[in-house]
Amino acid sequence: MFQHKKTISLYIHMPWCIQKCPYCDFNSHTLKKTPDYNAYIHHLIKDLQQDIKFCNDRVIHSIFIGGGTPSLFTAELIYQLLLNINHIMPIEKKAEITIEANPNSVDIERFKGYQQAGINRISIGVQSFQNDKLLKLGRVHNSKEAITAAKFAHNVNLHCFNLDLMHGLPNQNIDDALFDLKQAIEINPPHLSWYQLTIEPNTLFGSKPPILPNDDLLWEIYQQGHQLLVNNGYLQYETSAYAKPNYQCQHNLNYWRFGDYLGIGCGAHGKITQKDGQIIRTIKTRHPKGYLEGHYLEKSYCVSQEDLPFEFFMNRFRLFEPTPKEEFELRTFLPLQTINKQITNAIEKNYITEDKQNWQITEHGKLFLNSLLEIFL
Template sequence: MQTLPPLSLYVHVPWCVQKCPYCDFNSHALKGGVPEADYVDALLADLTQDLHYVQQRELTTIFIGGGTPSLLSAEAIERLLQGIAKRIPLADDCEITLEANPGTVESDKFAQFQQAGINRISIGVQSFQPQKLQALGRIHGRNEAINAAQMAQQAGLQSFNLDLMHGLPDQSVADAIADLTQGIALAPPHLSWYQLTIEPNTLFHSRPPTLPDDDILWDIYEKGDEKLRQAGYQQYEVSAYFKSDSQVDYRCRHNLNYWRFGDYLGIGCGAHGKITLPVEGRIIRTSKIKHPKGYLEASNGYRHQTQAIAVADLPFEYFMNRLRLFEAFPQNEYSKLTGQAMSQIEPILANAEAQGLLSLTEESIQLTAKGHRYLNSLLEMFLPE
């Protein structure tokens, strides 16, 4: 019998000050002020239309991403969160994250967001080096990034995250480790450290910069991973680390729900959702109208597309998410969350174990160090023939 997983909510805010050349998210350079009152109204109407997908669950996490959500006022965020809570019950310990860029931060804005109901901030730093920030199209400087982290420390939040990138244009190993050293010095409870990739439909794709070669990239990863571990951080996901603390779990619970193949509603311009429908025996993905103008003027609903995940695609869809995490997970979880028999994937699991990519017991499955290094090759094994 297919099990109904935990439920999260993703809220997309599409505006930013300027579009970064590496960004393939649905973001639009701001022209004039943010129409925040109209947009919050639209978000809540969008959510109302999706309430039948809740299926008597509470929200365990909310993530407000973009774009640059910190362009919104604290008053708009508070009205949004209050509207959400009126429509769907929130778990007592609901994690509520807001993405923020250092360039949009004012001296007291994090404290205002915290008072509005935000309990976790994710700060898009990417680099502390002026030349690298310029190459990435970022509008903040080193000092703004440092100040933003310090303000997050002082705001009374449950946690905050710093986003850092490596493998940047013309980046040396020393450059990458210097960025990481500065990030660690700011003592974030959570640190996302991920490699720049060139995505289609970006400026970097049409005008590719010179990126470090594979040997340099691996050297950066090995030295950076060692430095993070020496500083007391544990890696729990392909590109995420948390400060180990016996009293508090600083892992991002919203992302954990994604990677554990949980459900999430997606509201806002171009937002995506994934919903399990056990009665119908299927899992669907939803997407919303992509352009802000079309979204704000929507008269027949906000949904762009609803599509069921094909049965043949479920192994790849499940493991593409689940194997981002380094934790062991139950063997029977695949059947519970997808409604499919384990016999569908047992030959693939046996082959992956034989190649040293997965570690299997009678009860659990876990990614190995070799599987982490060759994750793309491992995931290809789950693609339909």
């Protein structure tokens, strides 16, 4: 159940995109000219070397290469990156190693190259299989490229692959949303991320919001889509993640179980528990210019004991599996008595149930997750 104390996950951020999507609030930067990808790989390694002081001789349990668009990097560069990482920190032989890919930036040879470089899981940013929806989302691929990329993933010797899909899109109706899911199910990925489009500040959609489905329609889309996925063998194990049995994303499970992880690359975040029980969070320099000048760490700070219960449950209650009480103590170094009042309040409001070993979020708690988490503020 618990991640061994000698293991850790690693997140690697690749900051460049061909085009910035209007809904995206991730740290991504539009290509104005071809970056020096070799130099960036060099700085990622130096960044990791500086983070070793936080790690207490741990072994890497999972790696996630996200972005941005990591598939702009060649397989040769990814191989060099993973090889150097393994020289600095040992990678478990069965570690899950994921790379994100956009459908327009890959072909079968690149997928094979990533597999040969050590990648065993690819996450493909499809978002929709309908060209009109892709256009409104500012995506640079079309539906044919999305289907082709997903089929490529089937033809490569990977442990797993994921398709990212969105719902609640501009002017989307139920038939549109179910069409995307049916197309994905036909491709038969072991893992599906299906999440609702939200309007974030500091995005183009934030300044010029599109017309989105109303709450009643969103609920109907979710209910029918969820049932369709369940009927086709997908289990919902997290708020927006579905998987066939034994294909849950191990890297994300570590996040939601409040495990430790390093973050290298522009704007990457890390969370590392020290031997004295202090939890340190790290944030790396956001802009490639500063990062490529060797300025990696923007700031680091210790999470206060007062904030730990909220941070723990903010992550843990995204998962639909039971939350072991022992895990709270192991991850936060706080006694259960610290949160007796909040737990009682959550139980009285039917947000969670409990037995001797576990807490379990209820269906009511899933619907009112923000209200549940506010109890721990």
